[in-house]
Amino acid sequence: MAPTVAEYLLGRLREWGVEYVFAYPGDGINGIVVAFGKADNQPRFIQSRHEEMSALQAVGYAKFSGQLGVCMATSGPGAIHLLNGLYDAKLDHVPVVAILGQTARSAMGGSYQQEVDLQALFKDVASEYLVEVNVAEQLPNAIDRAIRTAYARHAPTAVIIPSDLQEETYRPPRHVFRDVPSSPPDSLNPPVIVPAEEDLARAADVLNAGSKVAILVGQGARGAAEEVVRVADLTGAGVAKALLGKDVLSDDLPYVTGAIGLLGTRPSYELMRDCDTLLIVGSSFPYTQFLPEFGQARAVQIDLDPSMIGMRYPIEVSLLGDAKATLTELIPRLRRKEDRTWRETIERNVAAWWTTVERQAMLDARPVNPMRIVWELSSRIPENAIVAADSGSAADWYARDLRMRGQMRGSLSGTLATMGAGVPYGIGAKFAHPDRPVVALVGDGAMQMNGMAELITVAKYYRRWADPRFVVCVFHNNDLNQVTWELRAMGGAPKFEESQSLPDVSYADFAHDLGFAAFSVDSPDALGSAWDNALRADRPALLDVMCNPNVPPIPPHASWDQIKSTIEAMLKGDPDAWPVIVQGLKLKAQELAHGRG
Known part of the structure; x- marks a missing residue:
């Protein structure tokens, strides 16, 4: 019996070696979902809690595997949700293919439910290659070009397939006018280019x-x-x-x-x-x-x-x-x-800097100095670990305090710097390397935005990973900390509580309810053992670390005059002015005492 268009699509992905499709279902892709069932879930449908997370998981998978990431969403809102993750791929030059559902062809242009002009919507993010498939004969060329272009341009591409077409019988392109053939998938080993x-x-x-x-x-x-x-x-x-x-x-x-x-x-x-x-x-x-x-x-x-x-x-x-x-x-x-x-x-200079960083990490900053969180991890993390850092002040401490060694890998949303990438990147990393431990360093703002929901995804899939270790460390300071510092240092303005303060949540309790090994830490002396226990756990683990929001991520070029200007801005009415000033001066003193500053 001839396959449907959706069945042919999945078969073509298998030919290309695609193992996972990070996705969320919806009636705009019902035909493809049915095809997954008939194909014994090959490639594997990996269900996130939100389509944006599917796209970010595909980006994380592509970054850490070096292979193509594939994500999929339904028409309308589902497709819209993919955009942020696809922009992350575009700006960090990562090969990702997005497969999008669309309303039935007979309803297009009729203001039908969930009808959105996806070609206009994706024109920028998938500028390297974007196509809507309207007849079955288009499909081989469309999906093959999307994959080849994503690899060649290190960029996201998108293929739109209307819902009614997914259920039609597949017909291959013919040797006739206006039919466009394609070629079988190949290894796509890139040419080695050497300058003159x-x-x-x-x-x-x-x-x-x-x-x-x-x-x-x-x-x-x-x-x-x-x-x-x-x-x-x-x-x-x-x-x-x-x-x-x-x-x-x-x-x-x-x-x-x-x-x-x-x-x-x-x-x-x-x-x-x-x-x-x-x-x-x-x-x-x-x-x-x-x-x-x-x-x-x-x-x-x-x-x-x-x-x-x-x-x-x-x-x-x-x-x-x-x-x-x-x-x-x-x-x-x-x-x-x-x-x-x-x-x-x-x-x-390097030796003096590491001495400075250690001394800064050991400074008292109650309840816990955020620098020490990463410093304690750095001496314990396995040499084959993968680290996913979120945007925000967690990225500061990842950048400065974590010492890479051995076969360690690490990444974050570099150019887009989107919040909420840490946990989905980690999930993508685990599917890329199920035998390696993963650590996600995440601020509490990113956890509340989407990280907590994606812990459910971790709980759903971790038993399929050869190494179940997936450690999430939450920098719990009840503050959107990076933006708070940007307001102070770049905007010359004090912290605005209404926009910056976060509701208090027990991330450890939430993780415990999902079956994680969960650790609440409110003392620097407890950090080392918490990391040890999390990294030895036989299941995913979460560290909920209460840390001080007033430890400033002082840029390496900051002069005394710039620090003085920041202090003057905070004295205009910042609620944490004096604690910030004290912590900042302590950090800068360590740098000047033990470095060349």
Whole structure:
């Protein structure tokens, strides 16, 4: 018996090796849901609590697996809900395909229930490829192109399939006018692109001429870690990491300065401030104020996407190519710098910084210093763990306090910086690597937004994971903390309680009711054992840590004058003015006492 369009769709996804579809049902995709049942749930339908979470789970899966993420939603509201997660994929350059239901073709244009102009709605987010399938013969080409384009462009694509078409008998394209054929799925191994010889020679000349070389790596350098280490050794460079590239190199390397930017470290700031040569590998880090002054450094950039080269810093030599292959060709052209004064300075700064971070984490900030939460995790986390951090102040402490080592992976919503990505990213990571432990670092605002609901998803699926460890740590301070600090430091305004204060909720009680191992922590002395117990648990676990909202995430470039301006803003009527001032001065004092500040 001939398959339906929906059955053919799932068969094609299986041919492409798609194992999971992150989705939520609705009558606009009833035909596809029926097909899942007939196909013995292959690929697996992974049910979230909300379509936005389905999209973010697909993004997390794609980020941590290196494979395509697929999400699906019904027409109208379901499709609308996918948008935020798909924008996260678009801005962080992640391959995701969205499959969307639509009202029946006979009802289109009739203001029918849940009829939304999806082509207009998705035109921007799926700008690389967006198609509505209106006859069965379209389907192979549409789904194949969506997948190939998502991989090739590292971007989200979308395929719209009206509900009535899903139930029709599939008819393949014919060898006739206006029918468009397709080709069977293939491995899509990307070509290895290497720059021209003359460009490599020019780049080597720039790097060899520099005496103070800095390297900035992003997620595009993930497959080239060994080569980056070799280049850093030859040039005596220090290596800073954009937030999406935090897991590219181990933080145990003495010349790795850590994250860069507002959430970054002092050594990364100093590295960029003082260098005379800059090599950017696979990064589109947007904050130019944290890069060298324009004209200060000669710059070389390596990237696969020519549209991203030269848009953040004036580049002298552009190397269009794969990071690993390009660095492999570049290395023989580099001369080892015998004067290691610059490298020694970097390593002293890095060592002093980690001493500073530890002392800052150990400062008293009742009930618990949020920096200490991540510091205590850092010494305990398994070397094969995957860490998903949410947006907000949790991202600050993830960026600065967590030391990457071994095979650890980590990510967050980098460019979109959407709240609520931590738990769904973790779920996507567990389906990508069911045999590895996952830790999600999440603020209480993100937990109330959607994290609590997605704990239900974790409870639903964790028994299918080879390693059941899924640890959620909630930074419980009853404050939308990052925005509070932005109001103070950037807006020159005191905290506005009506917008910033959150209702108090016991996240541990909620998790316990779902069957999690749950730990309430309100003392720094209890943190270590709580992490130990959570990481040893035979099921998902949640740490509900009552932490101080007044520990400021002071940027690495903050001067005394800037701190003074922030203090003056808070004294205009901030309810926590004096506790904030005290904590801020204590943190800055540690930095100045033990670093080069």
